[in-house]
Amino acid sequence: MSPKITTELLKQLRQVMKNPKYVQEPVQAYIVPSGDAHQSEYIAPCDCRRAFISGFDGSAGTAIVTEQQAAMWTDGRYFLQAAHQMDSNWTLMKMGLKDTPTQEDWLVSVLPEGSKVGVDPFIIPADQWKRMSKVLRSAGHDLVPVKENLINTIWTDCPQRPCKPLITLDLSYTGVSWRDKIVALRSKMAERKVMWFVVTALDEVAWLFNLRGSDVEYNPVFFAYAVIGMNTIRLFIDGDRMMDPAVREHLQLNSTLEPEFKIQVMPYGSILSELQAVGAGLSPKEKVWLSDKASYALTEAIPKAYRYLTPYTPICIAKAVKNAAETEGMRRAHIKDAVALCELFNWLEKEVPKGTVTEIIAADKAEEFRSQQKDFVELSFATISSTGPNGAIIHYKPVPETNRTLSVNEIYLLDSGAQYKDGTTDVTRTMHFGTPSAYEKECFTYVLKGHIAVSAAIFPNGTKGHLLDSFARSALWDCGLDYLHGTGHGVGSFLNVHEGPCGISYKTFADEPLEAGMIVSDEPGYYEDGSFGIRIENVVLVIPAETKYNFKNRGSLTFEPLTLVPIQTKMIDVNLLTEKECNWVNEYHQKCREVVGAELERQGRHEALRWLLRETEPLSRVQ
């Protein structure tokens, strides 16, 4: 990788920072955050403004350019990559290190008195604006919204905002019609005495209208906003995709509906003015509900006294609890995904010893097998295909410079998943195609014990996921080991592979309680820098648990694995498992055999079936 030369670009940016065409008054600093106007985790090429100005294209980072300096804040995952991709115009600010200043403190230390700091008000979330603005103001500076994005003014070959065709999902996939979702949303609004709800997150718009898109890689979403009133529905979306007869039929745009279900389609770019009109027309006590992570621009459109902000929206919470149709879809998707992985691992087992399979080839092969499955749409995230030391890089993605050949002497870690029309998958398996060392098996077994401890946990209704995080670590802790990431995240139903409001992490204290129907990942790991990485990840469904007693009539919950891919028994040190854990593995493998075996049979994939049967032979403990 050679760094991007940014001297000329920075010069241009500094010019527009003073250009009255774009700024009322010159700004002495300009902030370029990572995100898009919807605070998406994955963004479209046209929104990669920070990568454009700096060259650094990791998933997290904020650039700030002043008249003299240019600085980039990013976290430990990206220190090396950012240093490689940026030229000497840039100073790397290593977040998490003791001596690294916050963006606000750095600004205060470098800016001349009474400076203006500009930012695109559509890109910065309202909560972040508030924090930053407060610090700057107390130091005599001003954070100011710059209406026109200054990067866009100098990005001459900026790609177009994607505007791809939509997919309509019928009841067999969604279980609930968009009309019924609107009814349920309005009832939540009535409960909170709120008159309007503004849908800003892309997956929330997609979920609400039972539509999917492909504007953003890996996430089946499309650029849109919605504003739901008690009697009106406004959908802000561009392009001729609303001309598609299937979409018009789905949204009943041509029908004579009751007025409160009539969808008004408006241009994507008109959201701000429409919302300002809503804001201007509010009577006292008429509140407008927004996520506290919505953009500053949209939040400001509603006068402060009328705002009702929550960390999780009612759609986010409803979307997390999957109904029967969604759960069945997720089950089907995971069976197909398991078929693809059985094929892949059977293939790898034969090919790896030849020394011809690289990480990239393996990742491509995984995609090939998945794409053979019914209703396959795309991958759900960039495949982490990593062998040996690359496995210890938690967010690794193979590129030609790092691409390593799989061998019978190294551990191989594959974290991959797909979008199917009936569900989203995300699975990690760690395999050895030769003979693992006793130490590798020992570490693998601790990770497996943690995985089982979460998967088999029984806990009361109302329990938040973060209370389960330590279960995943206990076996590792006992031996002085640990892993430096959370244990699980919510998973969408043919939607984003990472979604709120639930998860399993020592960090997420703002998570909502787990409920039957929620779907999360269970993915403890262990990573040894320079040597290997181990992770065992299933997607699991929260289900009611039968218990002997029922304290305060609260009821209990547990997990059912949706992922049904064998866990390599060759990597397990059986003597480190308890009887209960051993039974868990055997029962899990029995289910893989029955469910995935039947599908392999049905699809006529006999070689992969034989592989599955061999890999799911019951373990037995030496007593």
Add this chain to the structure above:
Amino acid sequence: MSPKITTELLKQLRQVMKNPKYVQEPVQAYIVPSGDAHQSEYIAPCDCRRAFISGFDGSAGTAIVTEQQAAMWTDGRYFLQAAHQMDSNWTLMKMGLKDTPTQEDWLVSVLPEGSKVGVDPFIIPADQWKRMSKVLRSAGHDLVPVKENLINTIWTDCPQRPCKPLITLDLSYTGVSWRDKIVALRSKMAERKVMWFVVTALDEVAWLFNLRGSDVEYNPVFFAYAVIGMNTIRLFIDGDRMMDPAVREHLQLNSTLEPEFKIQVMPYGSILSELQAVGAGLSPKEKVWLSDKASYALTEAIPKAYRYLTPYTPICIAKAVKNAAETEGMRRAHIKDAVALCELFNWLEKEVPKGTVTEIIAADKAEEFRSQQKDFVELSFATISSTGPNGAIIHYKPVPETNRTLSVNEIYLLDSGAQYKDGTTDVTRTMHFGTPSAYEKECFTYVLKGHIAVSAAIFPNGTKGHLLDSFARSALWDCGLDYLHGTGHGVGSFLNVHEGPCGISYKTFADEPLEAGMIVSDEPGYYEDGSFGIRIENVVLVIPAETKYNFKNRGSLTFEPLTLVPIQTKMIDVNLLTEKECNWVNEYHQKCREVVGAELERQGRHEALRWLLRETEPLSRVQ
């Protein structure tokens, strides 16, 4: 219990609420919180103002009196008691129930427009003032500080503020001299660039100066404040106790010390004016460090720009990590405490079958045995001596109206502890003096499994205690059971039995990480309303753990039980224990035998020794 008649008192209070002698303008509501000026958990009789005005004397509750109404907010523990103790002038506000308004919301709903709400600024913590004031202001009212406490103006027979003699602790108890503590504190102040530190919590003053008192029952503290500058030490304390030659010697009041260690003794009541003088004399960038729970009065004495507020003070954090002398003292105290309890349980075993032992008699007997031990000072909290259904009342304290007789048919739960000059104890044992049912044993064994899971846990340095809470519940959760309290709290060294900043609870996300030398309780339980209560509590010391590996060189921690009292094996269903758990019990009992056995022998308590030996016979699992 008959309710207190408060008609006349409320009339008087409403008069002084309008009396220009006490209020600049009439207040339409007056708030009477539970606490004292130091935000203490336990308070002196002169500070029981809320109990005086209402009759309700539970440990938590806030009274608000308006011109027309009188309302009392308290939590589920006290609904019954408050209802019994208050007359019909009062409305009980049941906190935690869905329809109960907050104090602020209630005030807004009942007050006439533009009202003033008064409160004693010394009693209300600054963070609470801020929250309440904001809500009231946004509704057009004002929260105003009323300098003279209005309850005191009508409480004619209010007891005197206690002013009891002080105890000086030498190095053999404290390990560190007060001079060295001041040096360490000033170095923390220098790190944070702070010029002054205000000590407001009573246990922090006591710890800093290596002094103890008896102004408050159960807590060996005395009424005082301190203000530490980089070159000055001011101690605000009343009474002739500073004339005591031992105290003068201890504080070196008569010596010619370096000026920065010279203690200026000032009247307790002069803290506000002295602090205002400090506040008025600050140069730019001179900050004053206060707890964010300090009173509104003292916080306001420092102009906002000069305040440095933290949830935990440097003293709170330093105090939590016990040094070698304190740890040894705690060990000694726990051995003596175990001797007393062996005597007690041996005595109960003989006496209970006669039907003559009540909960109060048992509690008194426990105190009697403790008081025979060296350096005994007082109890560390009100003994919870509860049998049968009373055991299910988590914060039970036997009184004549509820006093139940112990029998061979009911479970007995004793949660008790003492202050010794060398340490503080807090231990719960649950015993059966007849034959427990299979169900009682089953529940007891789940609680025991939880107790062991925490006590034997190994976890990395830097782990916060709340991450261990689920370990204590896992065995109960598996069977659909749980308990509705936290698992552990910090314990002082001859100081408060409850102290911050660490603990083990699903609720305490603001806790500081556990460190070697910290001391906490480990006390899971199970409570069946109307039937029985089970709790097994040890005080445990955080110690470094030896582990097979050492990830990122972080090091690991575990716990060592300081409490050494047998856990009744009769109550254990051995077949529910794993081998590891069974070994833990046997090793624990072996240690009780060796350590406490030797002390019983030394004290010539042969009958109690025989009881100990019998109660610590090893368990064996049926394979």
